[in-house]
Amino acid sequence: MSTTPGGDANEPQPANPDGSDRMTRRQLLRHTAWFGAAVALAVTGGEVISHVAGSTGKSPAIATGPVLRFAQISDSHLGFHGGANGDVTATFQQAIEQVNALGYRPDFVMHTGDLTHLATPAQFDQVKQMMTALDTDHVFTVPGEHDSIDDAGQKYRAAFGAGSRGEGWYSLDIAGVHVIALVNTLNLRFLGHLGTDQIDFVRKDVAALSSDTPIVVFSHIPLFAMYPTWGWGTDDATQALSYLRRFSSVTCLNGHVHQLFTKTEGNVTFHSGTTTAYPLPHPGDGPAPKPVTLPAGRLHAALGIREVSYRKGQHALAIRDRALT
Amino acid sequence: MSCFLPRSLVTRALSALAAAAALTTLAACGSSRARPVAPAAAAPPAASPPSASPSMPSMTPPPSAAAGPAGAPVSSNAVMIQNFAFAAPTVIVKVGTTVTWTNGDEDPHTVTAIGGPFHSPTLTNGARFTYTFTTVGTFTYMCTIHPYMHGSVVVVAR
Structure with a gap:
């Protein structure tokens, strides 16, 4: 990972309640979260768009290629020891190297949780160090329930929560796309849970945005009912998503389920991502979501990384899932 | 992108959802750029745990056994x-x-x-x-x- 001082159209911008284009560095620091030095410049593929999120949308769309490209990795479970994957560190390292070999430099990389298996300080330290090797300006995270065992996410936030709000959530604008990172792994009773404070954050966060602003929402646990029997859903997601209904493009990206799945409901498309560690059963396949031990030589095909790109003027983000090589 | 729909899931989905909603789901699964072709029509599953419905976008009705511990003390x-x-x-x-x-x-x-x-x-x-x-x-x-x-x-x- 590297950082370059400066600012430009692809510099992540915090959500600005008054809808204006630019904001101070202090605002940027306060509202966003990433590793290391906070400010970076990332111009994708040499293309520069002419305005940023929150503007009137009157600027001409001049980009011909993607204006935003990012990668998603998930569920690395550093510290896991079991037959399903004898070396989760090695497969996570391979995933990092695969992101770095995409052929372009992603504007950011998001890890959608379960960075660690047992939320120990050593595991947090290890995953944080390993992710510094990602060749991108920004590494973002959301916590998984494995990252918030016993302490309501305190150790997670100590490691990754700089600049976040509430119990670790945040938002930012980058290249005309509004990104919301949610925490739905705390105060659980059966399913994922957001809570009233976070739902209110979402309401206020998008209030000033133009309805044609593409929205990307990250969470660990799915925001749709993928399989509630195994806890694969979020009990109060509908209320949060209700504030996004007026937007023409909403993309929700999650981890947790260790497998690919896509579903569209109205204006919202949900994409569950795979894992860098080990597969879980398909919904309802067996008694429990226990790690699946695959025949020799087949593990890598079940693991992978995700590429996401956005082109100006297109409603849907393009998503490409790649198996671990 | 790749996308799976387990046979058991398809069976459940088809039995629980309106055909149009199920087709929408399947169509969306086939393309990473698929746009919704119809408003969400999936009815809240009748057998959901109380906390799962209707406050959450639905995919498949879970078994009724999902709600809490079962069996005799x-x-x-x-x-x-x-x-x-x-x-x-x-x-x-x-x-x-x-x-x-x-x-x-x-x-x-x-x-x-x-x-x-x-x-x-x-x-x-x-x-x-x-x-x-x-x-x-x-x-x-x-x-x-x-x-x-x-x-x-x-x-x-x-």
């Missing part, structure tokens, strides 16, 4: 954690009894009272947690890592 001071479930899910003990939980799963679990007095550390495979119940009452607990795992201890007078 058992007189025992030992609870096994196996296949992501507490066995027995409800135990009855006399006041003063020490109950022992043992994690038989490869995955970690916790034994965490809901608003109550005990909270185990993370139990790895083979690890045990004990708690002595000194007051009469019903104590419900869960695994904070897998919050759909619930159990209870009913403490009765000697």
